[in-house]
């Protein structure tokens with residue numbers, strides 16, 4: 001029996017009234033695009049309307065915390081929208097220096113802190129992988145592999161339904 005992994009998400013969550021933000025980095029775009037598509041696919045499966053999914057991009061994962069915090073402010077100011085959850089998505093792939101470690105650690109901690117400062121759940125959608133192969137597997141780009149973006153979409157709906165609405 002598989003031990004590791006997310007238990008079954010209770011399908012009864014109704015996302016039809018939810019407004020969800022996605023902020024994604026533009027580094028490693030083939031992986032990013034698959035993860036974002038997976039998250040959006042799952043949001044729609046839970047009934048989130050396309051017009052209620054607000055997508056913004058930032059250059060890299062290091063910019064995700066700032067972009068995540070400011071997206072809520074930007075939508076409030078421009079279109080009067082209050083988000084119910086937000087999914088930052090980034091892909092960090094280890095290179096030949098310590099750059100990877102520093103961005104992973106600082107970005108992860110900053111995103112976690114946003115769960116304390118924002119009044120909405122901030123889902124952790126950053127892949128921190130050692131090889132491109134690991135990234136492809138987790139984006140569902142290898143046959144039979146699971147797209148983690150779907151888990152992040154499901155988590156956003158569950159958290160918003162339980163704790164925001």
Ligand SMILES: O=Nc1c(NC[C@H](O)[C@H](O)[C@H](O)CO)[nH]c(=O)[nH]c1=O
Pocket residue numbers: 025026027028059060061062063090091092093094099100103
């Ligand atoms: O270096 N590798 C990566 C990366 N570096 C850029 C960084 O996030 C930031 O955009 C710049 O430092 C400018 O602030 N950003 C990623 O999302 N994935 C990587 O794998």
